[in-house]
Amino acid sequence: MARRIRTGTFTVNGASRDMRARNLAPLPADIDHAVAAAVPISGLTAWQGLFDHGRLTTGQTVLVHGAAGGVGSIAVQLAQEVGARVIGTGRASARDRALALGVDTFLDLETEKLEHAGDVDVVFDVIGGDILDRSATLVRAGGTLVTIAMPPKVQPRYGRAVFFVVEPDRTQLTDLAARLRDGRLKPIIGAVRPLAEAPAAFIPDKRTPGKTIIRVTED
Numbered sequence: 001m002a003r004r005i006r007t008g009t010f011t012v013n014g015a016s017r018d019m020r021a022r023n024l025a026p027l028p029a030d031i032d033h034a035v036a037a038a039v040p041i042s043g044l045t046a047w048q049g050l051f052d053h054g055r056l057t058t059g060q061t062v063l064v065h066g067a068a069g070g071v072g073s074i075a076v077q078l079a080q081e082v083g084a085r086v087i088g089t090g091r092a093s094a095r096d097r098a099l100a101l102g103v104d105t106f107l108d109l110e111t112e113k114l115e116h117a118g119d120v121d122v123v124f125d126v127i128g129g130d131i132l133d134r135s136a137t138l139v140r141a142g143g144t145l146v147t148i149a150m151p152p153k154v155q156p157r158y159g160r161a162v163f164f165v166v167e168p169d170r171t172q173l174t175d176l177a178a179r180l181r182d183g184r185l186k187p188i189i190g191a192v193r194p195l196a197e198a199p200a201a202f203i204p205d206k207r208t209p210g211k212t213i214i215r216v217t218e219d
């Protein structure tokens with residue numbers, strides 16, 4: 001039986017979100033729904049942060065905060081694919097996951113000095129606060145500090161600082177689906193839980209690292 005999917009314009013956190021059919025992309029039949037669910041928001045955010053806002057290109061260096069998280073893990077893989085050098089950051093517990101994703105260097109924010117990362121062309125921040133503020137000094141002339149966490153208070157001296165909210169984009173979503181299908185992109189799935197367990201799945205400190213997927217139906 002055909003299912004009707006409700007689309008239109010929705011408001012999320014005061015911002016209008018255009019979810020019309022022209023912004024959707026087909027899901028390849030051989031991709032598991034739980035895997036596919038991990039990609040649209042994180043993938044589009046990573047893509048737009050790196051390339052639309054950060055203007056990252058081959059041969060540049062990007063520092064990705066939260067490199068083993070939902071957005072960061074995809075940013076690491078996309079940046080690697082474009083031929084950038086990738087420095088990933090996070091807690092000590094994230095080191096192995098970040099290295100497995102392919103970061104060239106991992107910086108443990110709990111024990112190492114952020115300033116030791118050296119100059120980079122792009123910082124991609126998902127954490128905000130003090131880490132975002134201190135990242136501005138890492139950006140070399142002409143580079144960009146991109147954040148999805150909050151509007152930045154500190155600007156790079158000779159570069160730009162950008163805060164953005166992800167936008168729907170059919171072309172980018174289709175490109176992400178192609179990468180998912182041919183294995184270039186692997187989202188980190190933390191837990192797949194039934195709808196009834198959704199509240200418990202998001203309790204801080206009890207979350208499984210990686211994307212939490214809520215299965216709404218069992219078919």
Ligand SMILES: NC(=O)c1ccc[n+]([C@@H]2O[C@H](COP(=O)([O-])OP(=O)(O)OC[C@H]3O[C@@H](n4cnc5c(N)ncnc54)[C@H](OP(=O)(O)O)[C@@H]3O)[C@@H](O)[C@H]2O)c1
Nearest residue numbers: 045066068069070071072090091109126127148164165166
């Ligand atoms: N502006 C936008 O359009 C947009 C789009 C998507 C997401 N977001 C926001 O972006 C943020 C990240 O999303 P996400 O899905 O990537 O979240 P996530 O899966 O929780 O990833 C965040 C990563 O950063 C790490 N981290 C957080 N604080 C840290 C700290 N102080 N030191 C070291 N590591 C730290 C986390 O480690 P632990 O898990 O160990 O804390 C985790 O690995 C969220 O606040 C989300 O709401 C914004």
